[in-house]
Amino acid sequence: MAPEGGRPARGEGARSGGLLLVCCEGVTYSYPGSSRPAIDRLDLRVSAGEYVGVLGPNGSGKSTLARLLNGLLRADSGRVLVAGYDPAEEPWEVRRRLGVLFQNPDNQLLAPFVEDDVAFGLENLGVSREEMRGRVRAALEAVGLSGFERREPHTLSGGEKQRVALAGILAVEPEVLVLDEPTSMLDAAGRREVLERISALRGERTVVHITHHLDEILDADRVLILNGGRLVAELAPEELVREPELLRENRLVLPPVLRLAAALGLGFCRTPEELARAIAGQRVW
Amino acid sequence: MRLELEDVHHVYAPGTRFEVPALRGVSLAVEPGEVLAVVGGTGSGKSTLAQHLNLLLKPTRGRLLVDGEDARGMKLGELRRRVGLVFQFPEAQLFESSVRRDVAFAPRRLGLGEDAVGERVRQALAELEISHLADRSPFSLSGGERRRAAIAGVLAMDPEVLVLDEPTAGLDPFARAELLGLVRRFRERGRSVVLISHDLDEVAEVADRVCVLERGRVRALGTPEEVFYANPALAPATVRVMAALGRAEAGRPVRFADTLQALKELLEG
Ligand SMILES: Nc1ncnc2c1ncn2[C@@H]1O[C@H](COP(=O)(O)OP(=O)(O)OP(=O)(O)O)[C@@H](O)[C@H]1O
Ligand SMILES: Nc1ncnc2c1ncn2[C@@H]1O[C@H](COP(=O)(O)OP(=O)(O)OP(=O)(O)O)[C@@H](O)[C@H]1O
Ligand SMILES: [Mg+2]
Ligand SMILES: [Mg+2]
Numbered sequence: 340m341a342p343e344g345g346r347p348a349r350g351e352g353a354r355s356g357g358l359l360l361v362c363c364e365g366v367t368y369s370y371p372g373s374s375r376p377a378i379d380r381l382d383l384r385v386s387a388g389e390y391v392g393v394l395g396p397n398g399s400g401k402s403t404l405a406r407l408l409n410g411l412l413r414a415d416s417g418r419v420l421v422a423g424y425d426p427a428e429e430p431w432e433v434r435r436r437l438g439v440l441f442q443n444p445d446n447q448l449l450a451p452f453v454e455d456d457v458a459f460g461l462e463n464l465g466v467s468r469e470e471m472r473g474r475v476r477a478a479l480e481a482v483g484l485s486g487f488e489r490r491e492p493h494t495l496s497g498g499e500k501q502r503v504a505l506a507g508i509l510a511v512e513p514e515v516l517v518l519d520e521p522t523s524m525l526d527a528a529g530r531r532e533v534l535e536r537i538s539a540l541r542g543e544r545t546v547v548h549i550t551h552h553l554d555e556i557l558d559a560d561r562v563l564i565l566n567g568g569r570l571v572a573e574l575a576p577e578e579l580v581r582e583p584e585l586l587r588e589n590r591l592v593l594p595p596v597l598r599l600a601a602a603l604g605l606g607f608c609r610t611p612e613e614l615a616r617a618i619a620g621q622r623v624w
Numbered sequence: 625m626r627l628e629l630e631d632v633h634h635v636y637a638p639g640t641r642f643e644v645p646a647l648r649g650v651s652l653a654v655e656p657g658e659v660l661a662v663v664g665g666t667g668s669g670k671s672t673l674a675q676h677l678n679l680l681l682k683p684t685r686g687r688l689l690v691d692g693e694d695a696r697g698m699k700l701g702e703l704r705r706r707v708g709l710v711f712q713f714p715e716a717q718l719f720e721s722s723v724r725r726d727v728a729f730a731p732r733r734l735g736l737g738e739d740a741v742g743e744r745v746r747q748a749l750a751e752l753e754i755s756h757l758a759d760r761s762p763f764s765l766s767g768g769e770r771r772r773a774a775i776a777g778v779l780a781m782d783p784e785v786l787v788l789d790e791p792t793a794g795l796d797p798f799a800r801a802e803l804l805g806l807v808r809r810f811r812e813r814g815r816s817v818v819l820i821s822h823d824l825d826e827v828a829e830v831a832d833r834v835c836v837l838e839r840g841r842v843r844a845l846g847t848p849e850e851v852f853y854a855n856p857a858l859a860p861a862t863v864r865v866m867a868a869l870g871r872a873e874a875g876r877p878v879r880f881a882d883t884l885q886a887l888k889e890l891l892e893g
Contacts (some may be wrong), residue, residue: 395796396768397766397767397795397799398768402767442767443715445713445715446715494636498666498822499666520767524666524822525666526666529666551794551796553797591797592800594825595860596865599861599880611868612864614865615868
């Protein structure tokens, strides 16, 4: 929960309560020494409460976008606004409102103990020690790591690291959560738990969910596809199944349930159970 | 090459407050020419197991056998050349100033001539579709690009057993499919692959056998059909569809193509 600052809203990137929370206009960014922009004339708008999925091939600029949104990188040209603030100018204002779960949990865990890592984001929010302790405990419990408070992050398994990183952002619950492949190291059950936790934030929080697993964002309000730093498509998840060409061009493959449904001439099915029902409905045994 | 873990136990930080029994009596063999998938929940011991296959970690108890002989009798360098391990976090094995140099590191250490080294590097980069990244620093790559570079580095060593710890995490769907192709080609040459993966759908496509770890113990070990149909809650999408349908006459397909075929027959039948 972002505290109310005394800043006036600026431009169209209205503050919380307003509609537009994240706004990129003609944003271009090239890494130093690189001849090709990693983000190329990107226009993007995300409104408060939206759940947006982001897909795209390896190297298409997804993580770069996340870094631009939290002010780790500064756009070469164009404009980025988060809740009315330019992340490169006022990173701390932005980071109180927008939290990024970075792709590699290994680079993200820096504190000596798990509990310090989870508390890190809270420290800048002026939360009391007592409340902090409570929130850390609750966040660790939410990711199934109760009792890991005093473990050293570098001794954790891959999935444990990813869960700790996730607990860090859940403890803060910022207005906007940017999740860069949040389940890449989790098993199926863990993935489901995390996805449920994310969808529980729906409407209350704004979520930008980057992933290579199309099935994770079938419930999103909107799906964006990046390729070569450009936004090449923006569509509803159900529309993906009708766009084989678009999928191919962007190195995307439908998850098995959707591929089976398509090959059998059945409609849009999200889960194996839904597909089984659709098949059973085709036939009277 | 046949690898065998014999009643392997591994305890991290023994004698401290944070002692973790990560493996608790694991016995299994990796047969020549097979793809053995290792699956299991967070912290179940998969990465710990992987690192025992080339003795990067030493068993607290139990042993590793290579073609029936205790691996402690082998030179470690030799073992690690023949058993190539790709870590769960690729950062752990990338260190050179360019991707090309990184991939060349292992073949160069084998004492190959520069031409042979160059050829291996070229092949490995092409196989992982990262030839265009050869001169980049491994640390300036995207997540998926970096993982491919790490895999190329181990491939260039031309190991007899390839141990891949979550190799498809962070790969885009095409790259994921291509990696499965690479695994199949490796098997066709009579070599074996240990594939650790959270993605049961991909395990379904390539595994000859599946080992399920649970809290440091082998909970199940068998063909994909045996393992997945015994517990459809922890199975790939194909098996979950078949289980939800509950039509025994459709058989027990696991792979996508077989499942599609079975479902078609069921609908037409
Ligand atoms: N630190 C860096 N220095 C130079 N180039 C970089 C750096 N980080 C990323 N790049 C390049 O910028 C492009 C976009 O990278 P980015 O990490 O945003 O991709 P991504 O879409 O997140 O990919 P992935 O799916 O593999 O995580 C890629 O071509 C990558 O090689
Ligand atoms: N260096 C270490 N010191 C102490 N404990 C460790 C260390 N490495 C791993 N562990 C613990 O050992 C257990 C097994 O870890 P391992 O990394 O083998 O799990 P995993 O099955 O690979 O999990 P994941 O799917 O999350 O990668 C975990 O509980 C982990 O916390
Ligand atoms: Mg990325
Ligand atoms: Mg692991």
